[in-house]
Amino acid sequence: MKVAIVGAGLTGMSCALELEGYADVVVFEKNDVGGLASSYCTESYCIEKFYHHCFKGDKELIELAKNLGLKITWRIARTGYAFDGKIYPLNTPIEILKYPHLSLLDKIKLAVFTLKSRRRDYTREDNRGVVDGIKEELGEEILNKFFMPLLRAKFGEYYKEVSYAWLLARVAIRSNRKLSGEELGYVRRGFHELIVRMSEGLNVRNEEVKKIEKIGGKFEVNGERFDVVVYTAPLPTLDEKIKKAAGIPDIKYQSSVCALIGAKESVTEDIYWTNVADSKVFGAIIEHTHFMPFEDYGEHVIYLASYSAPNGWLFNKSNDELRKLYLKEVSRFGLSDKDVNWIVIFKAKYSGPIYEKGYLGKITPYRTKLKGFYVAGMTSPPNYPERSMNGSIKAGIEVARAVKEDLS
Numbered sequence: 001m002k003v004a005i006v007g008a009g010l011t012g013m014s015c016a017l018e019l020e021g022y023a024d025v026v027v028f029e030k031n032d033v034g035g036l037a038s039s040y041c042t043e044s045y046c047i048e049k050f051y052h053h054c055f056k057g058d059k060e061l062i063e064l065a066k067n068l069g070l071k072i073t074w075r076i077a078r079t080g081y082a083f084d085g086k087i088y089p090l091n092t093p094i095e096i097l098k099y100p101h102l103s104l105l106d107k108i109k110l111a112v113f114t115l116k117s118r119r120r121d122y123t124r125e126d127n128r129g130v131v132d133g134i135k136e137e138l139g140e141e142i143l144n145k146f147f148m149p150l151l152r153a154k155f156g157e158y159y160k161e162v163s164y165a166w167l168l169a170r171v172a173i174r175s176n177r178k179l180s181g182e183e184l185g186y187v188r189r190g191f192h193e194l195i196v197r198m199s200e201g202l203n204v205r206n207e208e209v210k211k212i213e214k215i216g217g218k219f220e221v222n223g224e225r226f227d228v229v230v231y232t233a234p235l236p237t238l239d240e241k242i243k244k245a246a247g248i249p250d251i252k253y254q255s256s257v258c259a260l261i262g263a264k265e266s267v268t269e270d271i272y273w274t275n276v277a278d279s280k281v282f283g284a285i286i287e288h289t290h291f292m293p294f295e296d297y298g299e300h301v302i303y304l305a306s307y308s309a310p311n312g313w314l315f316n317k318s319n320d321e322l323r324k325l326y327l328k329e330v331s332r333f334g335l336s337d338k339d340v341n342w343i344v345i346f347k348a349k350y351s352g353p354i355y356e357k358g359y360l361g362k363i364t365p366y367r368t369k370l371k372g373f374y375v376a377g378m379t380s381p382p383n384y385p386e387r388s389m390n391g392s393i394k395a396g397i398e399v400a401r402a403v404k405e406d407l408s
């Protein structure tokens with residue numbers, strides 16, 4: 001049996017690994033193997049184009065890394081919140097109590113909300129907007145001073161369309177923190193190692209899929225015959241005719257824009273992830289070398305992260321304009337041009353679904369209405385409420401099992 005997998009991201013590769021020995025598999029990849037989790041390599045090290053870490057609950061990722069002979073290093077990653085140009089660490093109870101932009105009552109409300117979120121049935125809130133939900137349950141102050149900047153940073157122009165169910169589910173999965181902060185994982189020398197080891201031995205073809213046609217009981221992918229197609233690329237790029245026949249709903253995606261910087265100086269004292277409330281350019285400063293040792297890199301590695309709509313102003317600026325814009329904005333936080341060794345801009349047009357109102361009804365099952373055509377990736381069940389490396393690895397495994405089940 002011949003299987004075509006469209007996309008050599010984590011979903012496509014984990015699907016191909018699961019089908020090994022069962023089918024003759026070709027993985028088509030138009031760009032870099034690893035997709036959104038791929039890396040940029042300097043002369044001395046490789047680093048993800050977009051910041052990446054994993055979580056203690058990432059069962060499939062941890063197991064895959066172990067099987068490929070890789071060790072995951074766990075570290076407490078400190079977080080902070082930048083407000084009015086000042087950075088506040090927000091990890092320990094004392095740091096949270098000291099934070100001046102929320103009243104004690106609002107902090108207590110937030111703590112109770114977080115604790116209760118684990119026991120709530122979020123699905124009932126899928127048709128309610130996140131802004132209304134927060135306003136009604138927690139009040140205007142918490143909405144405007146705490147959540148609104150985070151929502152804007154996470155969803156750009158789309159934040160008003162996000163469902164309250166998404167926030168509740170997201171808070172629930174991320175509420176399991178230690179008092180000193182959250183323990184996050186990373187493969188020393190980068191997830192690049194994982195991607196290289198996954199791809200070894202796979203039949204990955206550096207070719208963009210431009211045409212998929214159903215002919216009789218088979219498929220033609222760029223003119224070549226296959227029994228089965230597993231589509232793991234972003235759904236907006238799928239041919240409309242196939243999409244309709246397969247019964248795939250329209251799902252909105254957001255874009256990512258990220259400046260990756262190698263620097264002589266750092267921006268924060270010791271914080272890995274700083275949410276930035278008052279910037280129109282980036283929503284977070286992520287200092288990778290406050291998570292992994294500086295010695296592994298020999299310079300500070302810093303991301304300035306933004307989300308945008310695919311047709312938004314930020315995504316459509318040239319890289320040159322973006323470099324200037326990010327450097328000007330980060331200088332507000334004390335990093336000047338002379339501290340910067342290099343800066344590279346990375347953009348991804350379809351970097352994740354928007355978890356809009358009614359999204360739970362749009363999560364895509366692996367099997368579609370078009371027999372032999374399967375869909376897996378960031379819109380699959382394991383990638384709700386947050387798309388992740390683990391969610392995509394799990395989706396890849398599960399779609400391959402569906403293929404095997406149907407054809408054996």
Ligand SMILES: Cc1cc2nc3c(=O)[nH]c(=O)nc-3n(C[C@H](O)[C@H](O)[C@H](O)COP(=O)(O)OP(=O)(O)OC[C@H]3O[C@@H](n4cnc5c(N)ncnc54)[C@H](O)[C@@H]3O)c2cc1C
Nearest residue numbers: 007009010011030035036050052053208209233377388389
């Ligand atoms: C800014 C950012 C930060 C993130 N941080 C984290 C994190 O800290 N932790 C975490 O767990 N996850 C994180 N993620 C999410 C994680 O990277 C993704 O969920 C995961 O990598 C998606 O894998 P995928 O295979 O489903 O999709 P993709 O990576 O999008 O793979 C799809 C592949 O299909 C290819 N393709 C598209 N069209 C075609 C075509 N026509 N023909 C052939 N190939 C095609 C693409 O080039 C791509 O390689 C982050 C993502 C972003 C954008």
